[in-house]
Amino acid sequence: MIGVLVTFTQPDKFDRSTIAKIAGELREPFEGMAGLRLKAFTLAEDGVHARNFYVWDDEEKARAFFTQEIVDKVTGVYGVPPKIEFLDIAGLVDNSGT
Structure with a gap:
């Protein structure tokens, strides 16, 4: 399991509704x-x-998803380029099924 943290930094601040x-x-x-x-x-x-925080069951699929094309697309959506960090998930509590 792998986590991916994608951070967009906008000094002028993002609007929550956006x-x-x-x-x-x-x-x-x-x-x-x-x-x-x-x-x-x-x-x-x-x-x-x-x-944006992602939890992937498949590291290969996670890494394959973040292509330059995706980076360019989200840069256009958010107006700033993202910083992408891959995180090793050592444990996870998931209460969604309860």
């Missing part, structure tokens, strides 16, 4: 995506950082 709109418009392609367990669209309290 991030919510992006989440709504981009949700569908991720539903049922092979190897992807979950994705969260988030906004830091300071409004400067929008972060």
Whole structure:
């Protein structure tokens, strides 16, 4: 299992409604995506950082997803290029089934 943290930094601050709109418009392609367990669209309290957090069951699929084409696409959507970090998930608590 691998996590991916994608961070967009906007010094002028992101608007929460803009991030919510992006989440709504981009949700569908991720539903049922092979190897992807979950994705969260988030906004830091300071409004400067929008972060997308992914949990993948398949590291190969996770790494293959983040192509230059995807980076270019999300740069256009968010207006700034992302910083992409791959994280080893040592353990996970998932209460979604309860």
